[in-house]
Amino acid sequence: MTFKLPKLNYSHEALEPHIDKLTMKTHHLKHHQTYVDNFNKALDGHEEYQKMEIEDILKSLEELPEDIKTAVRNNGGGHYNHTIFWEIMSPNGGGKPKGELAKKIDEDLGGFDKFKEDFKAAALGQFGSGWAWLVLDSNNKLAIVSTPNQDNPISEGKKPLLGIDVWEHAYYLKYKNKRADYIDSWWNIVDWEKVSERFNEVE
Ligand code: MN
Secondary structure, three states: OOOOOOOOOOOOOOOOOOOHHHHHHHHHHHHHHHHHHHHHHHHHOHHHHHHHOOOHHHHHHHHOOHHHHHHHHHHHHHHEEEEHHHHHHHOOOOOOOOOOHHHHHHHHOOOOOOOHHHHHHHHHHHOOOOOEEEOOOOOEEEEEEEOOOOOOHHHOOOOOEEEOOOOHHHHHHHHHHHHHHHHHHHHHHHHHHHHHHHHHOOO
């Protein structure tokens, strides 16, 4: 099996005005496709990994052969991160989490408003390229973390529930250097039902 670019559940313009069509098209069809292609290239001749779930590969990066470790970390990570990113956004997003997830955010992160503030700080504070995440850690607590490049918290034993791409390619065409404006606008397209599903999967 080789890894494939996933289709989106919405059109490239569907997230306007928060994320513009050209950014979405370039991000999905060029950037993400390149991660997929380079991930497959790295795994060429390594059949045992081609058959694995991507989560299992990224959970055990250290066990990978030295000659493909970096390429898998960057490109497998890039594929996995973007797959989550597309999934947790929707033109019908926004609002607040409900149910168990809302309760858990209150308990572990001091409430939704505090969570949004801290998450934004993590996304702004990621120097250079990377991601900010809401994760469930190994003690079953919610936490906010950031990762550089295309690293994913799953490689450190944390389950990613929600992530924002803060590489400039994710926002520069519309927002230029204003990463904070992109983050503020992005909350309007977060699909909390999907994030709740991811949360409930692991409970
Ligand atoms: Mn990206």
